[in-house]
Amino acid sequence: MLPHMSNTPIARFDDLLSTRARIGRGGPAAPTRPVVNALYEFGGGFPDPASFPYEGIVEATARMIKVEGAEALTYGDHQGYRGLRELVCEKYELFEGLHVKPENIVVSNGSGHALSLAFSAFLDIGDPMLSEAPTFSGTLNTIRRHGPQVLDVPVDADGMVTAVAREQLERLRREGRRCKLIYTIVNFQNPAGPTLSLERRHELIRLAQEYDTLILEDDAYGELRFEGQQLPSLYALDPTRVLRAGTVSKILGAGFRLGWLCADPSMIPIFQSFLFGGGVNPFASRVATYYLRDHMKEHVALLIDVYRAKRDAMLKGLWDVLGNTDVEISKPEGGFFIWIKLPTGTDPARLSERAVKVRVQITPGTSFLINGGGENFIRLAYSFEPPERCYDGARILAEAILDSRR
Amino acid sequence: MLPHMSNTPIARFDDLLSTRARIGRGGPAAPTRPVVNALYEFGGGFPDPASFPYEGIVEATARMIKVEGAEALTYGDHQGYRGLRELVCEKYELFEGLHVKPENIVVSNGSGHALSLAFSAFLDIGDPMLSEAPTFSGTLNTIRRHGPQVLDVPVDADGMVTAVAREQLERLRREGRRCKLIYTIVNFQNPAGPTLSLERRHELIRLAQEYDTLILEDDAYGELRFEGQQLPSLYALDPTRVLRAGTVSKILGAGFRLGWLCADPSMIPIFQSFLFGGGVNPFASRVATYYLRDHMKEHVALLIDVYRAKRDAMLKGLWDVLGNTDVEISKPEGGFFIWIKLPTGTDPARLSERAVKVRVQITPGTSFLINGGGENFIRLAYSFEPPERCYDGARILAEAILDSRR
Numbered sequence: 001m002l003p004h005m006s007n008t009p010i011a012r013f014d015d016l017l018s019t020r021a022r023i024g025r026g027g028p029a030a031p032t033r034p035v036v037n038a039l040y041e042f043g044g045g046f047p048d049p050a051s052f053p054y055e056g057i058v059e060a061t062a063r064m065i066k067v068e069g070a071e072a073l074t075y076g077d078h079q080g081y082r083g084l085r086e087l088v089c090e091k092y093e094l095f096e097g098l099h100v101k102p103e104n105i106v107v108s109n110g111s112g113h114a115l116s117l118a119f120s121a122f123l124d125i126g127d128p129m130l131s132e133a134p135t136f137s138g139t140l141n142t143i144r145r146h147g148p149q150v151l152d153v154p155v156d157a158d159g160m161v162t163a164v165a166r167e168q169l170e171r172l173r174r175e176g177r178r179c180k181l182i183y184t185i186v187n188f189q190n191p192a193g194p195t196l197s198l199e200r201r202h203e204l205i206r207l208a209q210e211y212d213t214l215i216l217e218d219d220a221y222g223e224l225r226f227e228g229q230q231l232p233s234l235y236a237l238d239p240t241r242v243l244r245a246g247t248v249s250k251i252l253g254a255g256f257r258l259g260w261l262c263a264d265p266s267m268i269p270i271f272q273s274f275l276f277g278g279g280v281n282p283f284a285s286r287v288a289t290y291y292l293r294d295h296m297k298e299h300v301a302l303l304i305d306v307y308r309a310k311r312d313a314m315l316k317g318l319w320d321v322l323g324n325t326d327v328e329i330s331k332p333e334g335g336f337f338i339w340i341k342l343p344t345g346t347d348p349a350r351l352s353e354r355a356v357k358v359r360v361q362i363t364p365g366t367s368f369l370i371n372g373g374g375e376n377f378i379r380l381a382y383s384f385e386p387p388e389r390c391y392d393g394a395r396i397l398a399e400a401i402l403d404s405r406r
Numbered sequence: 407m408l409p410h411m412s413n414t415p416i417a418r419f420d421d422l423l424s425t426r427a428r429i430g431r432g433g434p435a436a437p438t439r440p441v442v443n444a445l446y447e448f449g450g451g452f453p454d455p456a457s458f459p460y461e462g463i464v465e466a467t468a469r470m471i472k473v474e475g476a477e478a479l480t481y482g483d484h485q486g487y488r489g490l491r492e493l494v495c496e497k498y499e500l501f502e503g504l505h506v507k508p509e510n511i512v513v514s515n516g517s518g519h520a521l522s523l524a525f526s527a528f529l530d531i532g533d534p535m536l537s538e539a540p541t542f543s544g545t546l547n548t549i550r551r552h553g554p555q556v557l558d559v560p561v562d563a564d565g566m567v568t569a570v571a572r573e574q575l576e577r578l579r580r581e582g583r584r585c586k587l588i589y590t591i592v593n594f595q596n597p598a599g600p601t602l603s604l605e606r607r608h609e610l611i612r613l614a615q616e617y618d619t620l621i622l623e624d625d626a627y628g629e630l631r632f633e634g635q636q637l638p639s640l641y642a643l644d645p646t647r648v649l650r651a652g653t654v655s656k657i658l659g660a661g662f663r664l665g666w667l668c669a670d671p672s673m674i675p676i677f678q679s680f681l682f683g684g685g686v687n688p689f690a691s692r693v694a695t696y697y698l699r700d701h702m703k704e705h706v707a708l709l710i711d712v713y714r715a716k717r718d719a720m721l722k723g724l725w726d727v728l729g730n731t732d733v734e735i736s737k738p739e740g741g742f743f744i745w746i747k748l749p750t751g752t753d754p755a756r757l758s759e760r761a762v763k764v765r766v767q768i769t770p771g772t773s774f775l776i777n778g779g780g781e782n783f784i785r786l787a788y789s790f791e792p793p794e795r796c797y798d799g800a801r802i803l804a805e806a807i808l809d810s811r812r
Contacts, residue, residue, distance in 0.1 A: 012646075013673070016586055016620060021527045021676050049476040057479070061467040061693075070455040073463070073659030109515055112683020121427045142682045180422055214422060240418075253479030255688035267419070270427055276548045277518020282661035284690045287467075 040393030076279025080107020159196030317394025446799030482685025486513020565602030723800025
């Protein structure tokens with residue numbers, strides 16, 4: 001049976017596409033793997049491959065298969081493997097003293113997927129929502145596919161500027177519209193870097209209550225705090241009105257594609273109903289759980305040291321070269337990213353070209369803004385390369401920045 | 407930080423829900439795990455746990471981590487692990503002599519998820535589509551969440567009755583509406599059992615061409631053919647107009663949550679765009695691929711013997727007791743399920759009660775019809791229990807059927 005492999009363009013079937021398929025079409029796809037021809041991969045938020053616990057994973061797989069192989073290889077619980085949900089509770093307890101129950105957790109295929117469950121549950125096309133601007137480009141792709149109207153709220157050193165959030169909410173109210181949800185990255189905001197201050201956390205909760213809306217709290221990096229004080233999550237401040245997304249991608253490995261939403265148990269069935277088929281990966285869930293059950297604390301401690309060293313190396317490389325300019329460089333208290341406001345006079349197009357030439361992979365600031373802007377910014381990830389390459393690459397890129405003045 | 411764990415019902419936030427969240431609400435959830443208190447688990451299509459290659463999986467994990475551990479533990483290709491896509495091509499070649507390329511495949515979290523990608527790409531709420539009636543209950547749950555209008559097409563011994571499909575398409579045309587897609591389970595139709603005849607396969611393709619629509623071909627069980635002739639897939643007959651869903655759930659293990667859509671490469675980016683975040687499970691994809699690369703042919707041969715014996719045992723148990731009635735019992739040429747039209751006079755409600763009492767888990771026929779009907783049918787899965795229990799449980803259930811006459 002040799003089918004005729006046609007080159008017919010989808011254009012033939014374009015008129016069959018759903019509205020959601022049309023509206024998101026042509027949006028940029030986030031990179032998911034290190035760019036092969038880059039010498040310095042500072043683009044995506046790829047975890048440090050040298051820190052993956054390879055032997056530990058093999059050992060956990062063997063141990064797990066012995067104990068619950070039959071359950072690991074068949075369909076799973078709609079809400080996600082209970083052992084993993086218990087582990088998430090332990091994690092919250094360990095790192096934050098936050099008490100939640102497995103009933104509050106629904107497991108997803110990574111936290112991007114967790115966010116999509118919340119968007120699917122609450123957003124119709126055209127519905128208003130608030131988001132930090134800039135915000136994570138991957139989330140913007142997911143948001144595009146759901147088609148809401150995104151109202152921008154700027155970010156300063158204390159995180160989302162809640163005064164502007166209030167203005168946006170008030171404006172919507174005057175128009176007789178209701179904000180469906182407020183999306184925020186509370187710790188080491190991606191890409192801009194700040195952590196939402198305690199005062200603003202309380203203010204944001206007040207806003208959600210006053211304007212009767214929900215908050216979607218994205219916290220993929222919270223455990224990887226190098227310094228500074230950990231603040232209570234928004235979820236901890238109002239567990240009925242906040243949906244909190246988390247992931248094992250940064251504390252273990254993104255390859256397991258395991259994340260979750262933590263929310264009021266009454267909402268869980270709604271999110272579950274957008275998980276199509278068979279429960280989120282029973283096999284990967286159990287391998288990750290068996291590993292993390294025994295090693296979470298020590299492994300996270302190790303990762304904090306690893307990523308702090310990388311951040312510091314990259315910052316040093318940048319400042320060594322750009323110290324005499326008016327560049328603005330974030331110093332996040334954790335996470336994977338540095339956000340740079342380019343020195344006055346830098347030509348972003350020229351910089352893009354030069355970065356390719358010196359083979360440093362970067363992400364342009366425009367990727368992080370759904371309503372335009374960001375031309376004078378770039379984001380660098382220090383997570384993937386070893387510290388010495390973070391330093392060298394940062395210097396090379398900084399030279400390219402200097403060479404890109406108009 | 408001790409949050410107040412409130413019992414606030416979602417009702418508080420009901421007015422924030424999206425249309426899709428509302429329309430699918432309250433639909434029945436498919437069982438994903440064997441019911442603990444059933445003595446005979448004939449409900450869900452759970453693979454045979456005794457056939458899982460436990461040691462092979464542990465060995466494949468160790469081997470894979472050595473070769474490409476770094477790739478397995480980080481984000482993956484948006485289209486899915488290329489090794490798995492190559493394996494799917496090998497599988498099609500091996501079992502069907504069908505040539506496809508990795509470019510034709512997009513990996514999903516199981517075939518239910520693959521179907522949802524197609525529904526998301528093509529269905530708006532209210533859009534018309536055709537489906538066999540009865541059809542798989544899990545797919546009906548996914549369909550409910552997308553909100554199309556489903557037009558029923560009955561099934562007979564040769565599969566979907568294409569003459570009725572033509573009538574439905576013609577009726578839509580008269581109404582000035584266009585069928586978005588035709589959903590069909592071509593081999594050992596779930597639940598009814600028939601395989602779509604070659605003549606009907608050609609006719610269905612003609613219909614799709616004539617009415618300019620797409621076909622979504624669901625084939626989760628095709629390799630598990632116990633007897634009878636394998637027919638060319640609909641995809642092989644028209645690879646530009648057919649989207650074909652497949653899975654490793656039945657030939658390896660559902661716990662890996664790996665499926666795919668095979669379609670014209672021009673359509674792949676559309677499906678991909680509904681995969682939120684990071685590529686489908688890089689870790690599980692690689693473990694499954696490493697195992698199946700070396701063992702697919704022999705493992706599938708083993709499974710065919712395993713499931714054939716179970717089917718035969720269950721059929722014998724049913725016929726031994728019900729031989730003197732006008733019961734109708736399917737004899738599928740493969741797959742996991744038997745479909746039973748209960749003897750005249752059977753009270754389905756009474757049977758449900760008695761089945762619980764004798765602890766035989768069954769699925770009522772009504773689960774497989776979205777527009778009503780099916781009261782006089784039940785579906786049994788012979789996949790999970792060993793043959794002797796398939797026989798015993800079938801006898802016990804058959805007695806319960808006899809005891810449930812009005």
